[in-house]
Amino acid sequence: MKIGIISDTHSYLDERIKHHLSTCDEIWHGGDFGNIEVSDTLKEIAPLKGVYGNIDGQEIRADHPEELYFTCEGMTIFMRHISGYPGRYNAKAKKRINELRPDIVVVGHSHICKVIRDPYFNHIHINPGAAGIHGFHKMRTLALLEISGGSIKELKVVELGLRGSLR
DSSP states (O other): OEEEEEOOOTTOOOHHHHHHHTTOSEEEEOSOOOSHHHHHHHHHHSOEEEOOOTTOOHHHHHHSOSEEEEEETTEEEEEESSOOOTTOOOHHHHHHHHHHOOSEEEOOSSOOEEEEEETTTTEEEEEEOOOSSOSSOSEEEEEEEEEETTEEEEEEEEEEEEOSSOO
């Protein structure tokens, strides 16, 4: 199963994003879609699982929950937009991670691409960075993940290009 992991699109999808996601079996969005058109376009590319982010309005929140917990190819996944990162999870995320004990945690919000193993909870933490053009990040990114038989076969970060003019 090939998964495209994206976050913080902030109402922006370009052809590079669509190209990299076009071969995916599923797309996981870590929040801050920006508008429903981004969600709808991603659903046309592949089945979409996503959570709302802090900038998302009622239309997105009606379509996507605050957090998701699901299974994919024998692995358990927990998604939540604002969570922190290993060793520094916020209270809500830490409580849910402790209860659920997922194999993979997908987050967004910080615009910082980070893929690390959490030594305490023993999961892979994935923040795909920001794919949109709004924010302080310099490089737009997304992640591609392949899962099979209960394990990660491949995980790579794709650089989509510079965000644009830096302020």
